[in-house]
Amino acid sequence: MSQRQDVSSGAAGPTRPSRRQAWERATGVPMVVLAVIFLVVYAWFVLDTGASPELDAWLGRVDVAIWVAFVADFVIRFGLSTRRWHFLRTHPLELLIVLIPPFRPLRLLRAAVLILGSLNRHSLSHRTRLSVFVGTGSVLVLSLCSLAFFDAEYGVEGSKVLNFGDALWWSAVSVTTVGYGDVYPVTTEGRLISLVLMTFGIGLISFAIGTTTTWVIDQLKAVEESSDRADREISALVAEVRTLRAEVAALRPADEQYPADIAKPVGADGR
Helix, strand or coil, X not given: CHHHHHHHHHHHCCCCCCHHHHHHHHHHHHHHHHHHHHHHHHHHHHHCXXXXXXXXXXXXXXXXXXXXXXXXXXXXXHHHCCCHHHHHHHCHHHHHHHHCCCCHHHHHHHHHHHHHHHHCCCCCCHHHHHHHHHHHHHHHHHHHHHHHHHHHHCXXXXXXXXXXXXXXXXXXXXXXXXXXXXXXXXXXXXXXXXXXXXXXXXXXXXXXXXXXXXXXXXXXHHHHHHHHHHHHHHHHHHHHHHHHHHHHHHHCCHHHCCCCCCCCCCCCCXX
């Protein structure tokens, strides 16, 4: 009976959000804040190679606490879903975060998805939102893959990564498909991160290039249309001026058609 009432009320007015959607709206901002905190903590933990054991332990506790929050959010959303198998199929990344807790790069992707998803909630134009999404996504993918690669490869025997600059260089040459081969992964985790970068990074960079090309073409079309419109307006004004001159000339007496001092042909009076 309650489901029928929900259907009838939805037909009469705006559809009420489901309990899962209401939860996602309520926790959207806090989850984005947690994602940003996680990125800061993770970057601190990875880049500060000379940190004290006490600081590492504190950062590790914050990392675990945020992972627990991600897991709790996933479990609650799963419990509130009316189509749970569909929810699992459409959220594979979050399911992997729950099933493989030690693999922190997955949590990096989850944090990136939360941050990029928050961009869609701003009241911007479609083109502006798309540009912001592509730009932010490209920077996030490069930065996060560099951090994860540095975390996996630094200090490993046979690794070519001696500092974070090497990891950034590897990300740049990999995402642009240049691949000089001077820096390459030697660990299993590093190879998995390379697969993520090749899958998402190349797509984002290609999308960014396509978006930029489309924008340039649109600007050129706008300039051409503006120039054509200006030419049409000038032609219309010239035609209107000619019409007005003809009308004025028709209203004047015959002896005033050509004023002697302005428009009378030279030599017409025989002089």
